[in-house]
Amino acid sequence: MHQQKLKVNTSGRGFTNITQQVAQAVDDATTHQGLCHVFVHHTSASLIIQENADPDVRVDLNAFFARLVPDGDSLYRHTDEGPDDMSAHVRSVLTATALTIPIDQGHLDLGTWQGIYLWEHRTSPHQRRITVTIVGA
Amino acid sequence: MHQQKLKVNTSGRGFTNITQQVAQAVDDATTHQGLCHVFVHHTSASLIIQENADPDVRVDLNAFFARLVPDGDSLYRHTDEGPDDMSAHVRSVLTATALTIPIDQGHLDLGTWQGIYLWEHRTSPHQRRITVTIVGA
Amino acid sequence: MHQQKLKVNTSGRGFTNITQQVAQAVDDATTHQGLCHVFVHHTSASLIIQENADPDVRVDLNAFFARLVPDGDSLYRHTDEGPDDMSAHVRSVLTATALTIPIDQGHLDLGTWQGIYLWEHRTSPHQRRITVTIVGA
Numbered sequence: 001m002h003q004q005k006l007k008v009n010t011s012g013r014g015f016t017n018i019t020q021q022v023a024q025a026v027d028d029a030t031t032h033q034g035l036c037h038v039f040v041h042h043t044s045a046s047l048i049i050q051e052n053a054d055p056d057v058r059v060d061l062n063a064f065f066a067r068l069v070p071d072g073d074s075l076y077r078h079t080d081e082g083p084d085d086m087s088a089h090v091r092s093v094l095t096a097t098a099l100t101i102p103i104d105q106g107h108l109d110l111g112t113w114q115g116i117y118l119w120e121h122r123t124s125p126h127q128r129r130i131t132v133t134i135v136g137a
Numbered sequence: 138m139h140q141q142k143l144k145v146n147t148s149g150r151g152f153t154n155i156t157q158q159v160a161q162a163v164d165d166a167t168t169h170q171g172l173c174h175v176f177v178h179h180t181s182a183s184l185i186i187q188e189n190a191d192p193d194v195r196v197d198l199n200a201f202f203a204r205l206v207p208d209g210d211s212l213y214r215h216t217d218e219g220p221d222d223m224s225a226h227v228r229s230v231l232t233a234t235a236l237t238i239p240i241d242q243g244h245l246d247l248g249t250w251q252g253i254y255l256w257e258h259r260t261s262p263h264q265r266r267i268t269v270t271i272v273g274a
Numbered sequence: 275m276h277q278q279k280l281k282v283n284t285s286g287r288g289f290t291n292i293t294q295q296v297a298q299a300v301d302d303a304t305t306h307q308g309l310c311h312v313f314v315h316h317t318s319a320s321l322i323i324q325e326n327a328d329p330d331v332r333v334d335l336n337a338f339f340a341r342l343v344p345d346g347d348s349l350y351r352h353t354d355e356g357p358d359d360m361s362a363h364v365r366s367v368l369t370a371t372a373l374t375i376p377i378d379q380g381h382l383d384l385g386t387w388q389g390i391y392l393w394e395h396r397t398s399p400h401q402r403r404i405t406v407t408i409v410g411a
Binding site: 140177179180212213215223234235270 | 325335411
């Protein structure tokens with residue numbers, strides 16, 4: 001059992017690659033086999049595993065979600081913090097607050113093209129708290 | 138290792154806050170550090186982590202999903218149990234059947250504004266089975 | 275702690291029921307109580323838990339996602355591998371890369387109507403790598 005806290009400063013809506021920080025936490029834990037759990041302590045930012053090769057994948061994800069979950073939707077009552085507040089909550093529900101990834105032979109066992117990203121859904125910069133927990137033998 | 142079964146009676150489509158019951162299971166387990174896993178044994182109800190402050194967030198989530206995944210969609214073949222049957226399955230796929238949350242210093246380590254909700258997608262009341270599993274040291 | 279690798283050959287877009295293979299891995303592990311984690315090492319295929327009774331549920335899921343996340347969307351820049359490439363990534367983000375299911379009394383504790391499916395999002399056949407990890411006592 002090993003637990004590590006991360007703080008990630010985002011620059012507003014978009015993706016921050018945290019793969020290296022999570023992989024480092026796994027290496028620090030010296031766990032041969034097990035699971036690595038990543039959790040974001042917020043309801044307006046997400047964690048996703050996505051392609052780490054072509055940056056256009058993230059550009060297209062942003063575009064798709066901008067169309068599917070637009071800011072300033074007239075549907076919303078929860079608008080006190082601005083037009084990106086409720087859309088950020090909906091994006092959080094449609095994606096993930098936590099990820100769990102296998103550990104094999106002491107390392108984070110991601111696929112070749114898989115990267116771990118913090119997805120900031122608010123338009124302004126935020127500091128986001130993340131907890132990495134490692135369970136194994 | 139600690140496992141606890143919950144039964145939640147829903148009053149039809151909408152949210153039931155189960156944070157207190159999950160937090161109690163963690164306290165009962167006397168686990169200092171680890172993970173708390175929550176699982177719903179159904180394909181027409183979900184578990185989500187969302188803002189626990191303004192109830193309008195849940196009103197808006199209901200409104201967004203009513204528009205994105207409407208009942209009685211002419212697309213559906215699976216309609217034997219009524220117009221809310223297949224839409225409930227789609228909502229389940231777009232959200233989550235299970236949540237995993239870190240345990241730190243013996244307590245469920247949610248963010249300040251994070252609550253755990255059972256989201257009933259069927260329009261009539263149901264009894265939903267949930268299993269809470271705690272792994273840690 | 276027990277870990278097993280699976281390879282699943284898909285025949286293009288659609289669902290492969292892997293419940294039996296995952297349940298077998300749990301039985302092999304002789305874990306009385308714990309968690310079973312299933313992870314797909316790709317960003318254009320997903321894992322979902324859905325109804326295992328009426329096959330029309332999967333037909334309708336395919337139809338819903340074909341409308342929500344169409345192939346060849348003019349929005350996309352990431353199109354080198356064809357019209358189903360970026361839509362596959364979006365579908366992966368809207369569903370799940372990993373599932374975690376409780377183990378009770380030595381067996382995978384799914385609900386009566388819950389099956390585990392690999393959802394191939396690419397239109398051509400692929401071989402998909404899956405890791406099953408079992409943690410428990």
